Amino acid sequence: MPESAVAALLAQGQPRADAQRNVERLVAATREALDELGLAVTTRDIAQRAGVGLGTLYRRVPSLDALLAAILTDTIDEMTDRAARALDSPDPWQGFAEFAETYVQLRASSCGLHDALSGRGERLDLEPRITRLQRAVRQLVRRAQKANVLRADLDWRDIPFALATAIPPGHTIGLVPSGDQWRRNLRIILDGLRPARSLAPEGPAEPAAPSD
Amino acid sequence: MPESAVAALLAQGQPRADAQRNVERLVAATREALDELGLAVTTRDIAQRAGVGLGTLYRRVPSLDALLAAILTDTIDEMTDRAARALDSPDPWQGFAEFAETYVQLRASSCGLHDALSGRGERLDLEPRITRLQRAVRQLVRRAQKANVLRADLDWRDIPFALATAIPPGHTIGLVPSGDQWRRNLRIILDGLRPARSLAPEGPAEPAAPSD
């Protein structure tokens, strides 16, 4: 019973044992390559990592984009699940902070997911899945804001942006980010997101856009 | 007296008046294209924007990379000047915050600069200029930390990263950033960078790496 998009894509009768093994390798290799290279992966990257030829790749997969879309759909859906589960946490801040960390960690650890959520995967038609995620996050943010554990002087949409930016865009000023740079960025951002800030006297920025 | 890299690159005897006009258009077009398209600009982008042919471009410019490098060198140097000037501000926080805004604004308004500072411009050999900028920023950060107006529990290097991340990486979760999204992100980040935070009880992240 193909629950996942990947399983659905690769549904097949009774392939030979070696063929099955290759498909699994291929999927694993694609995930890896997607993590490292983002949406710029090529068929050759994948085939090489999987240790198979291009012919093998195209035997089971209709096209590169279909494969990428299937994998990313599953990844995004998993993140949506996490957001939904965070809503079960009784403490609104804890639920939010928990998800924030998951969200940033997942994005930071997969360039492919980062690209997709940054709107660079238009050709893959992921919008419906992204919209579901968006709704879940909005609920989480709104709940925390209503409980007054998250700044309410910002539009809810500013929060996903703030979180997303925890991922370093590459080097900076000649400095190379360490693998957990996102963690320290997130710490700063979460601190900045708590309400009742009385500091930052002459900072820039005015209140955000109208809500919803 | 060519003070700027661009002027040096384009130094020439006494070009015909129309040729001079074209060179100016070309430089302006390159700046524009670099802002919008980042380091992915092509010669055709530039020529088209300038309203000239490719031949005209190559008449005065040895190569695309040389042109990009010259323009970015000037831009980075200007930013270094701003950092140096911020050191003149008597108030350490004000100097820092002032520069932070300039820094983020410039980066947000030019994809080319953003790319270069994110380490994507290796082929252009900008490291020496970036190193100068890095030194100026370090001074600014250190001064603010010593004055206890900026969290001292972070390595100074974390601060440029935190600032750089104010620039949205594109869309997020299907949301499209407005042109001044960076301003709201920066606000959150600057708030998170003030010292004496007593909030964020159960947040993740441990203290940063050893300094220097």
Next chain:
DNA sequence: CCAGAAGCGGAACAACATGACCCGCTTGGT
């Protein structure tokens, strides 16, 4: 006003990248 040097546009070239296909050989499973 005119000759000729300076300049121009953009077609053409070479190098490369990339998605997709095909076909002769190999191999698993009965």
Next chain:
DNA sequence: ACCAAGCGGGTCATGTTGTTCCGCTTCTGG
């Protein structure tokens, strides 16, 4: 041991991009 299913990777078609070239046009000094 047989043979269909499967495989590898050479090959093709296409698109992109930096750069050059050359026939025509436009300035400008006298």
